[in-house]
Amino acid sequence: MDLFTAITLAVFLPFIMAGILPAAEKVLKNRIGWYATATAFLSLLLVALAVPSVVNGENVQGSVAWLPSLGIEMSFYGDGLSIMFGLIVSGIGILIMAYSNEYMSKREDLSRYYRQLLMFMGSMLGMVFSSNIIQLFIFWELTSITSFMLIGYWRNRPMSVYGATKSLLITASGGIFMLAGFLVLNIITGTFDIATVLQNESMIETIKGHEFFLFALVLILIGAAAKSAQGPFYIWLPNAMEAPTPVSAFLHSATMVKAGIYLVARIHPIFSGTDAWFILVSGLGIITMLAAGFLAFRQTDIKGILAYSTISQLAYMMAMYGYTTYQYPGIGVAAATFHLLNHATFKACLFLVAGIVAHETATRDITKMGGLRKDMPVTFIIGSIAALAMAGVPPLNGFLSKEMFYESSLEMGHLLGGPLEYLIPAAAVLGGVFTFAYSIRFIDGIFLGKRRSEHLPKHMHEPSLIMLVPPAFLAVLVILIGLFPSVAVHYIIEPAAAGILLQEVHLHVSLWHGFTTALMMTIITFIAGIALYTKYDTIAAWQDRMNARYPWFSINYAYDRIVNGAPGKSAAFAAVMQPGPVKPYLVALLLLFLVLGAIPAMLVATTLVPADLNFNVPPYEGILLGLIVLAALGTAILRKYLHAVIAVSAVGYLISLVFIYLQAPDLAMTQILVETLFTIIFLLVILKIPQTFRENLTRSVLARDLLISSAVGITVLVLLLNATQGIASPFESISYYFIENSVPLARGHNMVNVILVDFRGYDTLGEIVVLCLAGLGVYNLIKSRSDSK
Amino acid sequence: MNNTLLSVCIALLFAIGTFMILRRDMIKVVIGITVLSHATNLLIVSTGAFLGGRAPIITSDDAGSPSGIIFTDDLASGILAPVIPEGTEMVFVDPLVQALTLTAIVISLAITAFLLILCYRIYQEHGTTDVSEIRRLKG
Numbered sequence: 001m002d003l004f005t006a007i008t009l010a011v012f013l014p015f016i017m018a019g020i021l022p023a024a025e026k027v028l029k030n031r032i033g034w035y036a037t038a039t040a041f042l043s044l045l046l047v048a049l050a051v052p053s054v055v056n057g058e059n060v061q062g063s064v065a066w067l068p069s070l071g072i073e074m075s076f077y078g079d080g081l082s083i084m085f086g087l088i089v090s091g092i093g094i095l096i097m098a099y100s101n102e103y104m105s106k107r108e109d110l111s112r113y114y115r116q117l118l119m120f121m122g123s124m125l126g127m128v129f130s131s132n133i134i135q136l137f138i139f140w141e142l143t144s145i146t147s148f149m150l151i152g153y154w155r156n157r158p159m160s161v162y163g164a165t166k167s168l169l170i171t172a173s174g175g176i177f178m179l180a181g182f183l184v185l186n187i188i189t190g191t192f193d194i195a196t197v198l199q200n201e202s203m204i205e206t207i208k209g210h211e212f213f214l215f216a217l218v219l220i221l222i223g224a225a226a227k228s229a230q231g232p233f234y235i236w237l238p239n240a241m242e243a244p245t246p247v248s249a250f251l252h253s254a255t256m257v258k259a260g261i262y263l264v265a266r267i268h269p270i271f272s273g274t275d276a277w278f279i280l281v282s283g284l285g286i287i288t289m290l291a292a293g294f295l296a297f298r299q300t301d302i303k304g305i306l307a308y309s310t311i312s313q314l315a316y317m318m319a320m321y322g323y324t325t326y327q328y329p330g331i332g333v334a335a336a337t338f339h340l341l342n343h344a345t346f347k348a349c350l351f352l353v354a355g356i357v358a359h360e361t362a363t364r365d366i367t368k369m370g371g372l373r374k375d376m377p378v379t380f381i382i383g384s385i386a387a388l389a390m391a392g393v394p395p396l397n398g399f400l401s402k403e404m405f406y407e408s409s410l411e412m413g414h415l416l417g418g419p420l421e422y423l424i425p426a427a428a429v430l431g432g433v434f435t436f437a438y439s440i441r442f443i444d445g446i447f448l449g450k451r452r453s454e455h456l457p458k459h460m461h462e463p464s465l466i467m468l469v470p471p472a473f474l475a476v477l478v479i480l481i482g483l484f485p486s487v488a489v490h491y492i493i494e495p496a497a498a499g500i501l502l503q504e505v506h507l508h509v510s511l512w513h514g515f516t517t518a519l520m521m522t523i524i525t526f527i528a529g530i531a532l533y534t535k536y537d538t539i540a541a542w543q544d545r546m547n548a549r550y551p552w553f554s555i556n557y558a559y560d561r562i563v564n565g566a567p568g569k570s571a572a573f574a575a576v577m578q579p580g581p582v583k584p585y586l587v588a589l590l591l592l593f594l595v596l597g598a599i600p601a602m603l604v605a606t607t608l609v610p611a612d613l614n615f616n617v618p619p620y621e622g623i624l625l626g627l628i629v630l631a632a633l634g635t636a637i638l639r640k641y642l643h644a645v646i647a648v649s650a651v652g653y654l655i656s657l658v659f660i661y662l663q664a665p666d667l668a669m670t671q672i673l674v675e676t677l678f679t680i681i682f683l684l685v686i687l688k689i690p691q692t693f694r695e696n697l698t699r700s701v702l703a704r705d706l707l708i709s710s711a712v713g714i715t716v717l718v719l720l721l722n723a724t725q726g727i728a729s730p731f732e733s734i735s736y737y738f739i740e741n742s743v744p745l746a747r748g749h750n751m752v753n754v755i756l757v758d759f760r761g762y763d764t765l766g767e768i769v770v771l772c773l774a775g776l777g778v779y780n781l782i783k784s785r786s787d788s789k
Numbered sequence: 790m791n792n793t794l795l796s797v798c799i800a801l802l803f804a805i806g807t808f809m810i811l812r813r814d815m816i817k818v819v820i821g822i823t824v825l826s827h828a829t830n831l832l833i834v835s836t837g838a839f840l841g842g843r844a845p846i847i848t849s850d851d852a853g854s855p856s857g858i859i860f861t862d863d864l865a866s867g868i869l870a871p872v873i874p875e876g877t878e879m880v881f882v883d884p885l886v887q888a889l890t891l892t893a894i895v896i897s898l899a900i901t902a903f904l905l906i907l908c909y910r911i912y913q914e915h916g917t918t919d920v921s922e923i924r925r926l927k928g
Contacts, residue, residue: 616792667890685909691918778902
């Protein structure tokens with residue numbers, strides 16, 4: 001199997017398996033979770049097949065034509081970055097699905113749960129391996145939609161519906177901005193293929209010099225920030241914690257929220273090395289890192305703490321990917337990529353631990369917990385390892401990437417000079433201090449201290465192995481990557497960084513590298529973090545007070561105002577725009593016709609009424625046309641239905657005569673037949689409808705309607721007079737084709753017939769379908785009455 | 790090319806049809822729609838007709854006289870089909886607009902029939918054909 005096939009299969013396998021999952025559930029019953037786990041495992045194997053070749057610098061690439069006319073193909077591209085994401089997504093996927101076997105009660109709708117999880121995994125894999133940006137967008141929105149379904153898994157809980165809606169509104173509308181950005185990029189480059197752009201240096205130079213550069217960058221970054229809960233868009237992530245905990249561990253720590261980071265990394269080669277990139281990406285990252293770290297303090301929900309910590313950890317990566325100068329475009333790339341991998345391991349582990357704790361204590365409120373180390377020592381050890389890794393304590397993997405974060409911050413500050421030389425590292429340390437404080441809070445609040453038994457169940461114990469092994473496995477990874485970073489660095493980080501920097505990357509990561517400035521910063525972080533932790537409750541109380549005093553000072557407040565106000569606003573809008581009676585709509589449509597038809601006609605035509613009018617007609621024609629007008633007037637003036645119907649069929653029959661002298665014998669014949677049928681139907685219907693209603697035309701209504709109808713009539717007249725005066729058509733008529741070819745190609749002498757049944761046979765088929773549908777509609781309308789009787 | 794009288798007639802039909810669809814009586818509205826579709830059919834057919842044009846039926850006299858019209862694009866030499874050579878005379882009125890109109894006539898029959906039955910059912914349910922009255926009864 002070649003690698004392209006393997007990647008394609010890895011992407012589509014979860015979708016296929018999700019499709020046949022309901023059938024499998026019939027056989028496997030409650031063990032369906034293992035089926036999903038096996039699927040994730042297969043996907044992991046398929047992705048892993050590509051690792052050796054990518055480590056050697058050979059990327060996987062291939063495509064299948066999809067919409068060739070629009071230049072859209074289904075194409076996959078696997079470089080180090082994609083492979084790393086693919087491994088994280090499918091690898092964590094295995095653990096999550098296995099863990100869910102125990103976490104999800106057997107009474108839950110397991111089929112729906114695993115189907116959605118698998119579809120999410122497939123979308124995520126499809127997103128990271130997409131080479132075509134339209135395809136990337138489709139998978140991107142698919143992750144938003146599946147995430148919406150998973151967050152709202154418990155459909156009858158209002159909070160989970162709220163959280164799901166919020167995440168969908170924010171991430172999906174961010175996606176629209178991103179699509180706009182992609183289209184701008186396409187205008188600049190003329191291609192939808194990312195790999196083509198990445199492999200073409202001159203194209204990248206064109207983009208950087210293009211006037212739309214900033215425009216495209218801002219649009220794409222809005223999409224990335226919305227997905228990764230950065231900046232003002234962070235508000236969806238805390239509410240998404242209503243999802244089942246394995247879902248949070250999967251989507252909101254390791255995978256979906258990293259999609260935005262992935263996008264930033266993917267477009268890094270295209271946009272980096274510019275001031276705009278540094279200011280926007282790093283600026284957003286640093287601000288979010290500090291704000292989210294600070295806001296984590298007042299969270300009492302253990303998953304809430306983790307949500308804010310995720311936001312701030314993602315912001316680390318944003319900041320690092322943003323570090324760039326013209327000479328050194330990717331200062332923080334390796335560090336960010338390494339932190340990305342580490343964060344996936346320790347954060348997923350923390351979520352799984354939180355799930356265990358919530359499962360056993362039946363609460364997620366940290367103020368009710370404490371002293372759990374005695375009841376569940378193994379969970380305590382696993383949770384502590386992961387939390388200490390997040391805090392950046394050696395020898396765990398978080399320590400290594402935190403050090404690299406400090407180093408790259410120092411370097412960036414040094415390159416920029418001025419006050420920023422100190423400000424950037426200081427901000428980094430402050431972010432680290434916050435992280436340290438809430439990490440300790442997680443351990444201390446749950447496991448240490450005294451047991452507050454009044455809130456907790458009497459008998460708490462370790463969970464079963466199924467729930468314990470996945471976080472334990474991650475905790476072991478956290479330690480192993482910390483102690484022996486070179487393996488992960490060689491096989492995963494170096495190729496991934498190479499995929500971003502587009503050149504070979506060699507990293508030397510080790511636990512001990514002397515007394516560097518970064519190490520000093522880490523020590524400062526620990527001391528300040530411990531000091532801050534002693535004030536933890538004071539700060540949280542202050543935040544609560546401020547929040548109570550100034551409720552409007554929050555983005556959530558604005559969101560709720562907008563979303564809750566929307567139904568009222570749209571109802572008010574609809575009341576104005578759609579008052580109900582048909583007449584205003586008709587008037588609006590006719591006025592639109594006048595505006596759109598008349599104004600261009602006035603512009604094109606030199607005179608309203610052309611000079612050479614041809615009134616020279618044979619008298620019988622004049623009489624015929626006069627009769628038509630007379631009959632038409634009759635329809636309007638005659639009050640009785642019967643009279644009006646006779647008048648309108650007179651119009652129809654007279655028109656068939658006009659068709660004859662317009663040289664249209666087929667039309668004349670059809671018109672006569674149709675008119676006869678029409679008259680019969682009309683008479684049948686008015687037999688059943690006695691005329692009870694007589695409209696009293698007031699003078700003002702009459703005046704208004706006459707005004708509108710004469711305006712329409714005059715516009716038509718002007719258009720017609722000018723049209724027949726020969727406004728040059730920009731194209732030759734295609735009618736010649738039919739005239740020339742009806743005998744040679746169709747062996748038919750009547751061209752109209754040939755067009756209808758031969759050249760445009762499908763149109764006639766459509767016409768027949770319309771007739772059938774109308775017939776069915778009529779039948780059902782009549783039948784619905786007899787049913788209800 | 791067309792006589793002005795026909796244009797005036799079409800415009801009048803449009804005006805009358807417009808007036809009719811603004812009425813409150815449903816049946817009158819349906820009649821108005823019929824008048825409008827007549828007017829539209831006439832308009833389309835009249836654009837294809839010209840003085841002295843023949844009905845689009847090929848007789849044996851016309852057989853075997855190539856007109857020299859080019860129907861295939863030849864982008865290399867900058868030819869965008871169809872190309873009508875100088876001096877080609879239009880013999881027939883436009884068959885395409887007639888084919889379009891033929892379809893339109895049949896479809897308007899279907900739509901009118903459907904509308905009429907709809908009116909009939911509404912009358913059965915509400916006992917009136919007044920559009921504004923029906924709207925009031927709905928709630």
